[in-house]
Amino acid sequence: MKLYTYFRSSAAYRVRIALNLKNINHEMVPVNLLKSEQQSEDYLQVNPQGLLPALETEHGKLGQSLAILEYLDELYPQSPLLPSDAWQKAQVRSFAYAVACDIHPIDNLRVLKYLTGELQISEEQKTEWYLHWIRIGFEKLESQIGDTDFCCGNTPSLADVCLVPQVFNALRFNLDMSEFPKISAIYERCNQLPAFIEAAPENQIDAN
Template identity: 70%
Template structure:
């Protein structure tokens, strides 16, 4: 498999974690978002959406991180990301979607570029926008968490795979995190695992 990735892409970060957890062999193919390489003809032939990540498999190419993560879970037995009874699976998805659907899209690079280039907001205003949507989301996520080492139970799930990249970016944008002790405890614990630490942006071959 080939994962088309950018080191700071939160969505690609999720897939890197999952591939590592499942111990699946794969190659990383860097695509530079800052240089708009995702809009190049070669990449668009693989992923018509022109977004990252994309996972190239023997069956074809998938280009949405949540679809990739669920496909990986359905096609492999090792390190399941969504497990338990129907209610428990729904709870895992509920938290994962609260992050990947409600928080992340408002703060991805396309939105930040639009704020800067089209609306001509200042760097300070852009940071305020970013931090506001993070805290709005994390205020709710913190209340959804228990006291375990992971979001649910004693093993990483889809929720952890989505949470850790979002926390990484929150810290990158200097979002105050003192109100989120459960989130930070999970973030710290997950990063003691090699699957998470190896997927971190600074460990990638295209890290700048």
């Protein structure tokens, strides 16, 4: 397998964690978002959406991190990202989608670049935008976490795979995580596990 990735892409970070949790052999292919390499003709042959990540498999090439994660979970059942129980599975998906579908899309790089480029808002206003939406999202997630080691139980799941990259980026924007002690504890706990450590942005071959 080949994973087309960028070291600070939250969506690619999710897939890196999952590949590591499942001990799936894979090759990393860096695509530099800051240089807009995801819009190059070569990469558009891999993923016509022009987004990261993309996974090249024996069946073909697949985009969208959540689709990739569920594909991997079905193909490689070891260290499952989703529980077998239907209700628990829905709970994990609900948490993960809150991150991947509600928080991340309005705070990702292409949105922030549009704000400072086309709309010409200041760097301070961009940061205010980012922190506003992250804080609202994290407040809701914090209220959902019970007395468990991870987001939805006592083993890492799809929810944790989505949460950890989002916290990493929140810290880059200096969000005060003391407001979210449960999220912070899960983030620290995950980052003691080899699969999360190896997937961390600073440990990638294209890290600056």
